Each structure stands twice: as C-alpha cells, then as structure tokens.
Amino acid sequence: MIIKQLHKILFAALFLSMGLSGCKEEGIGEVDDIPGLGGDEWVQGPVDKWILDSLVTPYNISAKYKWDQFEFGNITKTLVPPDEAQVIPLLSTIKKAWTVPYVQEAGKVFYNKFSPKFFILSGSNEYNAEGSITLGTAEGGRKVVLFGVNYFKIKGMAGYDAARDSAFVKDWFLHTIHHEFGHILHQTVLYPVEFKAITKSLYQGGNWINWSDSDARRDGFVTAYSSLNFDEDFVEMIAMMLTEGKAGFDKIVNSIPEGTSPRGTTKAQAQASLRQKEAIVVAYYKNTWKIDFYSLQKRVRTSMNKLF
Numbered sequence: 001m002i003i004k005q006l007h008k009i010l011f012a013a014l015f016l017s018m019g020l021s022g023c024k025e026e027g028i029g030e031v032d033d034i035p036g037l038g039g040d041e042w043v044q045g046p047v048d049k050w051i052l053d054s055l056v057t058p059y060n061i062s063a064k065y066k067w068d069q070f071e072f073g074n075i076t077k078t079l080v081p082p083d084e085a086q087v088i089p090l091l092s093t094i095k096k097a098w099t100v101p102y103v104q105e106a107g108k109v110f111y112n113k114f115s116p117k118f119f120i121l122s123g124s125n126e127y128n129a130e131g132s133i134t135l136g137t138a139e140g141g142r143k144v145v146l147f148g149v150n151y152f153k154i155k156g157m158a159g160y161d162a163a164r165d166s167a168f169v170k171d172w173f174l175h176t177i178h179h180e181f182g183h184i185l186h187q188t189v190l191y192p193v194e195f196k197a198i199t200k201s202l203y204q205g206g207n208w209i210n211w212s213d214s215d216a217r218r219d220g221f222v223t224a225y226s227s228l229n230f231d232e233d234f235v236e237m238i239a240m241m242l243t244e245g246k247a248g249f250d251k252i253v254n255s256i257p258e259g260t261s262p263r264g265t266t267k268a269q270a271q272a273s274l275r276q277k278e279a280i281v282v283a284y285y286k287n288t289w290k291i292d293f294y295s296l297q298k299r300v301r302t303s304m305n306k307l308f
Contacts (some may be wrong), residue, residue: 002282009292013233047065047084047087050091050092061118062117062118062119063087080122082121082124082150089157090146099111101296102115105292105299110289114184115181116142116143122148154308170243170304172268175240175243178300182235183231186234189288190233199219202263203228204224204227204228208224208228215261217252218256219263221236240252243300243301248301256271
C-alpha cells in the first residue's frame, strides 16, 4: 500500500551469509552462459547509444536496464525488468531536472566528481513488510537503484495524466535522486552541527512510518521520513526545497495549522524550525560548495515545469 507517502524512502543494506554442508559437488556448466554474470550479451541498440552519448561520455555515468536480480541486494523480493521504452524518457528527465541544473550552477567538474556513477533500474516497486514502498537505494555514493520505472510518465507519453503523473514523477523519481545526491554531499563534507539542535528532541526514529507528512510538519519536519534522524532530515530538506521550488516550500511552511501539535509544538515554533533548517541548507551550499541554492532551486523548477 502507498501510505500517504511518496516521500517515505527506506535505505537499507542486506548482508547475506550462507553456510553450506553436506553438499554434493556437481558441475555447473558454462559460467559464461549464466545471465547476469558477465556472459550475457546483446546487440547494442538506440537505448544503449543514448546512454553512451548522453550520460557516459559527458558525465561518466552509466545505467543498467537489462535485468540482473542480483543488482538489487534482496533477492527474495519480487521485481520485474523495466520496459525498455521507459528508459530514455526516465533518464532524460533525471538529466534535465538534476544533472543540467547542477552543471549550470556549479560546473561540470563539481558534478562529475560527486555524482553517482551507476543507475540500476527496476520496472516494479519494492514493497516492504510494514507497508512502505522503497523508492530508491544508494550504495556509497556510487550506485543508485530506482524502482517503479514502468509507472513513469511525462508529457507526450501515452496515458499521461497531468494531475496524477506530474506529482508522481516529482515525488518519486526526482525527489529520490535529489535526496540521494544530498547524502553524497553531506557524507563528503558534513553539514553544520547546529542543524541537529533545531528539532533534536522530536525525531521519531523508526516510528516515522506512523506519521503523515502533515503530522510531521506540525513538529517542524518537512516530511514524515525526515523525522527518522538528522541525516535524513537534512537531505529531505534539500530534496523538498529543490523539487517543490521556493513557492512550493513556502506553501508547505504556511500551511501548518493553528494550534499545538500532540507533542507540544506550536505553529510558530514549527514554522521557525523549518525556516532555520532552510537557512542552514542554503548556507551549507554557499559556504561548502560555492553554490547559490536559490538559483539552483529556480533552475530545477524551471526544468520540471517544462516536463509537466
């Protein structure tokens, strides 16, 4: 079930150990013929050429769309390959609304140095036992996995519904990549420690799943998932500010209702917390990366408006 939560992103690493006993040794045949182990080949087509020309050559970023279950870590989950017709529109959208704005604002050297280098695409969603959906995962700033590729639609694609699909693309794919890139940046240079003090006593940990975004905002968190911990809070602020734009973020802050939250936070306190977090994000980008965040924000939103 999608729990009011296109922003509820789970990040997990699976370590699988196997103990073998009483095994009978048998030949496994030609290893090169096992799909996903390097022996499988295909004739390079238009999708491969687009990836080479648009991502690999200019930015040293590759994307894997041919199916390999072992790229997804948890082999017990049921997933399906992406429809190849979806690959170029999806990657082109990510390029327009993430790559190009950063390159224009911060330069190609910055972007090529810090951007993840490998995208893995799954056609279906990954559902979790407690009811959430995994939007994406990241491994050490190198590989990003994106789920739900077969549900992706933008203007000009068959079946596109502006009201439904624009929000889905913004909240699912673009939010995820901006979130993940935020992790890469703060893991390279940590954000100011003052950020941790703003809503220090209100983080929910694993209980974030029981909150809605509107509940979380009453306590000064931009999404429910941002209440998991400091790091997720910081990158959720980045992702929401960029994908919502200045007007959208202001609307979120201004929409906090009158009264006091169940945890004792007033409207004024919640709004002040979000504004303090906003100021720290903006200062972090300027002081650490020499990036004008509001200019970057405008570039991202301008590109998104053309897509939807």
